[in-house]
Amino acid sequence: MTEGADDAVVSEDNLLHKKITDAFQVFDTNNNSSVDVKDTGTIMYSLGCFPSQKDIGELKAEVEDNNTGIVFLDKFVPAMTKVLQENKFPPISEDVLLQAFEVLDREQKGYLDSEEMIEYMTKEGDAFTEEEMTEMLSALADNEEKFIYYKDVISELVFEPGM
C-alpha cells in the first residue's frame, strides 16, 4: 500500500498523534498505554518543548489519572497535541542561550566557573537539585579547571528538531 504518500497528505494532527504516541511508548514499560506521571516532563522535552517546571506541573495535573500517579495515553495525547499545535513552549535557540550565558558572565571572561554556575543554578529561577548540579558540572565543565566554556558547550548540545 502506498500509504507513504498519504502520510504527507493526511492532517498534521495524525502525524502529531504518532509522534506523541511514539515518545509515550518509550516510557510505557509494561506496554499497557500508561506511564508514570513523573515522566511527563521528560516526554514533553523529548517532543521538542521547553516548559518551565511550573508548566510541567500544570500539564501533569491535567493528565494524571485521579491521583494514581499514572498517565494514560488517551488522556495524554489530546493534551499534548494542543501543546504542540499552539507551540506553547518553544525551543530556545542558540543565540538566545548564548545571550543568557553572557548575561551571567558579568566579567565577560568567556567562561563561567563552577562557583558562579552553582550560585546561579541552585539559587535562582527553577533551582537545580544537588544531583542535577553535580551532573551538569561533570558533563559540561572542563575537567582540569572546572570552567564551563559556554560557547563550545552550546553548539554541541543544542536541540535538533526531528530527533
Add this chain to the structure above:
Amino acid sequence: MGCGLGKPKQQLKKCERGTNLTKSLQSIRAALLIQRWYRQYVARLEIRRRCTWNIFQSIEYAGEQDQIKLYNFFVFLMHHFTPTSSERNLISHIFPENGTCRDGEWEKYFCYKSIEVPDGYTGPHLHFPMTFCGVSKLVEAFKHKQQLHARYVLQLLGETWRLLRILTNINHVSTCHTKEITICGDLHGHLEDLLLIFYKNGLPSSERPYVFNGDFVDRGKNSLELLLILFGFLLVYPNDVHLNRGNHEDHIVNMRYGFTKEVLGKYRMHGKKILQLLQEIFSWMPLATVIDGKILIVHGGISDKTDLHTIARVDRHKYVSALRPSKPNHCAVNSSRTQTIKSNNRNAGGPVAGRRRVCSLSPDSSATAQRCELPRRSLHNLPMSPQLSWTVEEELKRRRRLAGFDQTYGEQQRSESDSDPECEATTETDEHEWKQIVDVLWSDPMPQNGCIPNNVRGGGCYWGPDVTEAVLGRHNLQLLIRSHECKQDGYEFCHNRRVLTIFSASNYYEVGSNRGAYIRIGPDLIPHFSQYQASQTCRDLTLRQSVGWTERSALRALRKQLFVHKSDLISAFQEFDPNNTGMICLRDWASATESVLKLSLPWRVLRPQLVNSVQNGMVDYKQWIRELSITERSLEISDTSILETMYRNHSNLETIFRIIDTDHSGLISFEEFRQTWKLLCSHLKTEISDEAIADLAQSIDFNKDGSIDINEFLEAFRLVDPSAHS
C-alpha cells in the same frame, strides 16, 4: 543597560540601582533559560537511555521465553512417546533421574574422597568444618583468580547440600536489638560486585547478617566462585546467612545462560558431577525469607494466589526445575513403558508413589486427554479444544517422524488409571503448589491493578498494586522486597513504596549500563541503600558518555536480531509493497519489523539509529537488509535458509547440543547431530531434508573423522560484527 556619562552623583546612584534591578531580573531570566535548556538536554539523554534499556531487556526476556518454549517442547515429547533405547539416552538426559538414589547411594556417588589433589596444585586447600578463616582464604584465592580443586568443590557442595536439606522453605530472621540485616539482589556471577559489597559493607558474620535473594549464577563468568563463597559463609554462619532461590537456580535455565558451560569448562573431569550435585542443591534452596514477620523477601514476586502457608508446607525439593511441575505421580501399568519415567522414590510417603498416571489418547476419551495435556504442557495453561485428541495423536506421529523416532504408540492407550481420584487430586495439589513456586520465582510487578500471566518471560505473572495490598495484608506484612529485574540505579520502589526491587549486578547489560545496590535494614525496618558500580573506568564516564556506550552496544545486539530474521523481514515488507517498488513508508516499516521481531520496541523512535536509507519518508528496505549483513563466515553453505535458522537459534542449538553431549566430551556423532536438527526443526515446525543435514555436517566436520566439535561448530556460526571493538 548602563546610564550615560556625566550625570550628577545622586542620579547616578538611582540609575545604578535601576541597573542592578534590571541586572537581577536578567540574571534570573538567564538562569531560567539555562535551566530549562539543560533539563531538556538531560531528558533527551534519558530517552536514549530508556530506548537502549528497552532493547536489552526485550532481547533478554525474549530469550527467556524462547528457552521456556524449547523446554516445553521437550516435555511434550517426553510425555507422549516411547523412545527406543538409544533415544532413551537423549531424552533422559534432559531430565536426569537423580531422585532414584537413596541417601547412602548419594553419598557414594558424590564422594570426593577418591579424588586426589596433586602436589603441583597451587590453589586453596579447604578444611572442614568450614571456618571464617577458611572462607576468607577462599575469597582471597578467588580474588587472585585461583581455581578451587574439584575435590574441595565437591566437598564444599556436599556439606552445603547436607545443611540446606534441614532448612525450612521460608527463612525467618529477626533484627533483634541493633542488628542490621544486609539484603542483596541478583548477582549473576559478577564476582567483582560481590567483592565490592563485602569491601563496602563487611564480610558476613553473626554481627553482619546477609540475605541473598537469588540468581547467583548465569551470564557472569564467575558464577561458580560466587556460589562457593556464598555457600562457604552459609556453612560458617548458618543462622546469619540466608539464601533464597532465584529462577536461575535451575539446571534447565543454566544450560542456556552459561552456568553449565562455565562449570564444564572449568572442570573437565568432574564437571558433570558438580552440576548434578548443584541441581540437588538448587532444589533444596529456601524459597523466601521473612524479617521480623514484617518484610517478605522473594526473588521474583507474588501473584494473587500467593499463600505463605502453602509455600511453607510444600516439599520444595520436588521442584528440581521451576520450569515444569514435579514428576508425575506414577500409576502402575504395563511395565515395559516405565523406561525414562521411573518411579519417583522421592515422594516417599506420598499416597500414590510408584503408580503411573497414563494419558489416554483414544478419540472417545477426549476430556481425559485434555486433562493430561494441560498440566504438563506449558506454564500457562493453553486453551485446547476438545476435538484435539485425535489431532494430538496425529501430531505426535508426525513429530516423531520428523524427529527421526519411528516408534508406534501402541502401548499408549490405557485408560484405567484415569479414573483414580487419588491420582487426580494429588496432581491438582501438585499443580497448585507448583504454581506458587513459579509465581514466587518468575513474576514481575506492573503499575495497574490485576494479575495476568507474564507472557514476556513465559512464566509467573504480572501483579498490580491491589494484589500487593491483598497479599501483604493477608499475611500482616508491610514490605515486599524482590529482585529479578535490572534497575538503572540498582533499586526501585513501586506500588506506593510497598514493593522494593533490589539488583546487585552492576553493568549488567553493558559496561556503564547500571549501578548495583544493596539494602541495610535495622529494627526500625527502614531500608537504607548503598549503590556502586564495578570497574574504575565507568564511574568516570559522564552520563552522556555512558549512555552512548551502552546505546552502541544495544544497537549492535538489535542489529544482530534484525539480521537473523532477514527473510521474514523481507517477506513482511513485501506484503506492504505489492508492486515491488522496493520502498515502503516508515509506518509500515515499523509495523512489519515489530510483527517479525515481536520485541515491543519503539521502532519509530529507534529508526534514525537503524536506518540510513530514508528518502521522503520511505525506506528502501532491500538496501537496508543488505546493509544489515554483518557476518563473516569461512564456510560455504549452499542452503542459506538453514544458515539463518542456525543463527537465529544459536542458543537453542547450544542447549540441545549440551543435552546430547551426555559425556560432556564436547563432541557429538553425526547421528546425534542429525537428531538434534530434527528435534530443533520439529520444535520450530519447519522441515529439513536429510540431504541438507548431511551437507551441513560434512562442511563442518573439520577433522573429517565423523564427529563434530560443538564449540567449533558454534564458533563458526557466531555472528561477527566487524565494527565492534573488543
